[in-house]
Amino acid sequence: MNRVLNGCFNLVTVLFVLLTIGAAAGALGIAGDALEPPIFKPKATAIIPTLAAFAPPTPRPTWTPSNTPLPSPTPTDTPTGTFTPTDTPTDTPTVTASFTPSISPTFTTSPTFTLSPTNTLPPPTATFTRTPTPTPSNTPLPSPTPTATPTVQLAFMVQPGSVILRENFGNPAGCNWQGLAGLVTTDRGEPVIGVEVRVRSEGTNLAALSGTATFYGPAGWEIKVADQPNTNRYVVELWVAGQQASPSQEIVFPGVCQQNLAMINFIRTSQP
Numbered sequence: 001m002n003r004v005l006n007g008c009f010n011l012v013t014v015l016f017v018l019l020t021i022g023a024a025a026g027a028l029g030i031a032g033d034a035l036e037p038p039i040f041k042p043k044a045t046a047i048i049p050t051l052a053a054f055a056p057p058t059p060r061p062t063w064t065p066s067n068t069p070l071p072s073p074t075p076t077d078t079p080t081g082t083f084t085p086t087d088t089p090t091d092t093p094t095v096t097a098s099f100t101p102s103i104s105p106t107f108t109t110s111p112t113f114t115l116s117p118t119n120t121l122p123p124p125t126a127t128f129t130r131t132p133t134p135t136p137s138n139t140p141l142p143s144p145t146p147t148a149t150p151t152v153q154l155a156f157m158v159q160p161g162s163v164i165l166r167e168n169f170g171n172p173a174g175c176n177w178q179g180l181a182g183l184v185t186t187d188r189g190e191p192v193i194g195v196e197v198r199v200r201s202e203g204t205n206l207a208a209l210s211g212t213a214t215f216y217g218p219a220g221w222e223i224k225v226a227d228q229p230n231t232n233r234y235v236v237e238l239w240v241a242g243q244q245a246s247p248s249q250e251i252v253f254p255g256v257c258q259q260n261l262a263m264i265n266f267i268r269t270s271q272p
Helices: 002-031
Strands: 156-158 164-166 178-186 196-201 204-209 220-226 233-240 249-252 261-263 266-268
Touching (some): 178 233, 196 220, 204 220
Antiparallel strands (some): 233 249
16 A cells, blocks of 8 residues: 555656756746747748839820710610420320120010911711621631741851951962951860861852961961952851851952951851
């Protein structure tokens, strides 16, 4: 605590010493004419008067009256501003009226029925016809002879969807050939070999056995009918033991190379 107080006293002492030195320096400056009180007052500057040279006065002119009239003053036109109004077009709004019907008229027409007069015919007149009374006889009437309806059970049928006309692909003659070919199988797809296939047309009767044209399959058959495409009609059937064993299938060729081969497959439906 004493050290703090001593430090404060020392600081105050140093401050007073500095102020004393500054005051002494100011007094010495004033005494030596280095400074004038007040210290910051600016020095006065001597003003030297300037002599002005004046010219002699100019004599005034003497006015002599005369009879010459004074000229009239020339009037001066005073410009007048001209204002030209400019019309500025103003757009006038156009109102277009529109009408939208909200209710559509509905017209209902009621049917009109016209009664036609009905002609009434007179009641028919009954006509009585005498029916002879049959006389009984001891002769018996003959019994009707029943007519037997033959039932044919065919052992083969044409496979549905198998009848097609296409280009000859199994014979090297190509377009210089026309014929029929196909297969004979069971309903399970097993080959049936040795069945006679007959093809007939006007003036033509040809035949072949199933299994002789294995190019089409194990039970394949093929019959040539012409050396070039024609438009003749042919009938194809299967025969077993001298009896027809399938329905007759008709083929009509269009007479073009792209359809000179008729494919027909037969399926066995029962044992012949």
